[in-house]
Amino acid sequence: MSEAVIWSFFKKKGLSDCGAAGLMGNLYAxxxxxxxxxxxxxxxxxxxxxxxxxxxxxxxxxxxFLWKELTESYPxxxxxxxxxxxxRAASDAVLVQFERPADQSEMAKxxxxxxxxxxYDQFAGRGETMSSTTMLP
Numbered sequence: 001m002s003e004a005v006i007w008s009f010f011k012k013k014g015l016s017d018c019g020a021a022g023l024m025g026n027l028y029a030x031x032x033x034x035x036x037x038x039x040x041x042x043x044x045x046x047x048x049x050x051x052x053x054x055x056x057x058x059x060x061x062x063x064x065f066l067w068k069e070l071t072e073s074y075p076x077x078x079x080x081x082x083x084x085x086x087x088r089a090a091s092d093a094v095l096v097q098f099e100r101p102a103d104q105s106e107m108a109k110x111x112x113x114x115x116x117x118x119x120y121d122q123f124a125g126r127g128e129t130m131s132s133t134t135m136l137p
Contacts, residue, residue, distance in 0.1 A: 002033060002059050007123045009063045010081075017124035019081030022090025025116025026099050074098055087120050088113040 003024070010020040027033055070078050077097045084090035091113040095104060 003119065005059060006033060006063065007119065013067060015081045016084050017120060018087045019084040019090045021087045021116040021120035021124065022084060022113070023081055023094050024119045025087070025091050025112050026094040028115045029112045030099060070098070087116045091116045
């Protein structure tokens with residue numbers, strides 16, 4: 001699976017371990033971290049992929065697109081993710097400011113933070129590059 005690639009991408013962009021984990025937990029909740037799961041933004045992402053001559057399922061393209069969207073449209077969220085000291089704080093910020101699902105209940109926040117905590121437990125403190133490719137259940 002691509003979790004290690006995603007973790008490394010966000011760490012290289014300067015996110016804290018908690019920030020990377022909180023973002024990944026939300027991405028997992030939205031798409032299962034499958035780059036070909038287009039969700040509701042199919043049109044925009046497809047156009048972006050085609051303009052780069054890439055497959056819509058190309059992970060690097062998806063990450064580049066997501067980072068571009070975050071840095072251009074959500075700079076305050078990026079700052080939170082770079083300085084986050086807890087997975088829950090980072091996860092809640094992504095949920096409320098970026099993903100904005102219909103369900104923003106305490107249960108939804110706790111569930112997404114728990115997904116993020118699994119990534120934190122798996123990757124935190126190991127730097128930018130990972131050799132592990134284990135999958136979450």
